[in-house]
Amino acid sequence: MWNQRWIVSVVCVSVLCLSLKPLSAEEVPSGTKPQATAKPADPLLAEVDKAISVSTRRYLTANVHTPWQIMHGLLALRQDYEVKQGGEKVNALTWMSKGVTFKGDQWFERTRYGGRAHPYSRAYAFEGHPNQFLAILAMADVPADHEIVTRGADTIRVSDLVKHAQMEIKSSVEITWTLWALSHYLGADATWISKNGEAWSIERLVRMQTREPVRTAACGGSHGLFALTYARNEYLKKGAPLRGVWFEADQKIQRYIREARANQNSDWTFSPNYFSGRQHSNSFETRLNTSGHTLEFLVLALPKERLREQWIRNGVFAVTRDLLTNQQSPAECGSLYHALDALVIYRDRTKPKPAPEVAATENTPAAEIDDSVVAPE
Numbered sequence: 001m002w003n004q005r006w007i008v009s010v011v012c013v014s015v016l017c018l019s020l021k022p023l024s025a026e027e028v029p030s031g032t033k034p035q036a037t038a039k040p041a042d043p044l045l046a047e048v049d050k051a052i053s054v055s056t057r058r059y060l061t062a063n064v065h066t067p068w069q070i071m072h073g074l075l076a077l078r079q080d081y082e083v084k085q086g087g088e089k090v091n092a093l094t095w096m097s098k099g100v101t102f103k104g105d106q107w108f109e110r111t112r113y114g115g116r117a118h119p120y121s122r123a124y125a126f127e128g129h130p131n132q133f134l135a136i137l138a139m140a141d142v143p144a145d146h147e148i149v150t151r152g153a154d155t156i157r158v159s160d161l162v163k164h165a166q167m168e169i170k171s172s173v174e175i176t177w178t179l180w181a182l183s184h185y186l187g188a189d190a191t192w193i194s195k196n197g198e199a200w201s202i203e204r205l206v207r208m209q210t211r212e213p214v215r216t217a218a219c220g221g222s223h224g225l226f227a228l229t230y231a232r233n234e235y236l237k238k239g240a241p242l243r244g245v246w247f248e249a250d251q252k253i254q255r256y257i258r259e260a261r262a263n264q265n266s267d268w269t270f271s272p273n274y275f276s277g278r279q280h281s282n283s284f285e286t287r288l289n290t291s292g293h294t295l296e297f298l299v300l301a302l303p304k305e306r307l308r309e310q311w312i313r314n315g316v317f318a319v320t321r322d323l324l325t326n327q328q329s330p331a332e333c334g335s336l337y338h339a340l341d342a343l344v345i346y347r348d349r350t351k352p353k354p355a356p357e358v359a360a361t362e363n364t365p366a367a368e369i370d371d372s373v374v375a376p377e
Helices: 043-056 067-080 092-096 132-139 158-168 176-186 202-211 218-236 244-262 284-301 304-308 310-325 333-350
Strands: 082-085 088-091 108-111 114-117 147-149 155-157 191-193 199-201
Touching (some): 043 333, 067 082, 067 092, 067 132, 067 333, 082 092, 108 158, 114 132, 114 155, 132 158, 132 176, 155 158, 158 176, 176 202, 199 202, 202 218, 202 244, 218 244, 218 284, 284 310, 304 310, 304 333, 310 333
Antiparallel strands (some): 082 088, 147 155, 191 199
């Protein structure tokens, strides 16, 4: 990542909370059916929801903030992400798909093989890594047939970005975000021939990413581990056993899960050294960047049942606490939105499905409180 910092300010919104007393038996309307007692909500998820809600109000401004910054908002908040345009809130994906420009340059452009996001030109302007924007569209689950205006009335689809990535791929260029994007849009079994006549596959990309060093990579190697995990998860959806390159990839993922846990600080933040040893920081921006990136990898890499382990819940709580405590402090976009993405993934993977409404009877037992897993004190 680059040294230059771009800052996004918080917009504070006042919320009025009302305290309501329960209705007495005489006040219950006739014909109302008693409901079964619902299982108490997880207090940690309540804090996660608060942190996401507060951070969502850090609005970026269309045509002022850069494509790189706004795309990071899409990474975290998916297709619901909004930006400010002329003082009004607009859907970011809809807005950016209408042929927008930044300082005279198109966000997306047509190419010989389909289309691409505007390549890197300067720090924090456009893509910082090959196919980074395509990977973000994948994270937001934007469909392959989604249309994007390039110049004039010319229109490409996300599938054109995928085709361009397949044709232009080279072993001499970073493949982290390409692996992330193509494993989403093509699946774990995909194979193809590049423009140079070279045979490629998702398995080849996984092998390359597995062999990449972690500690010297961007953001402590967290992006590479996330992309590798994303591809492994797509493979596991097939129900196939982990063999060959997939087994090697999983072993690397498991190793760095252990490293992250070993380097977790006593205040539950993760090390500013990422996977290179324990360290603590008194800087909100540093903690948000390093804990957020590490947690983002962990909540995608761990099986769902392990997200209940106390150390990972503590790590989630540390990030939510930082976002809520420092909600009026400036935050760098990359750090903020990767941390927010971690919370969104955690929420989506752990939030219980709403139970169907059933009528309570004298024989209906009250739901038991699961006190085996609690929010950090």
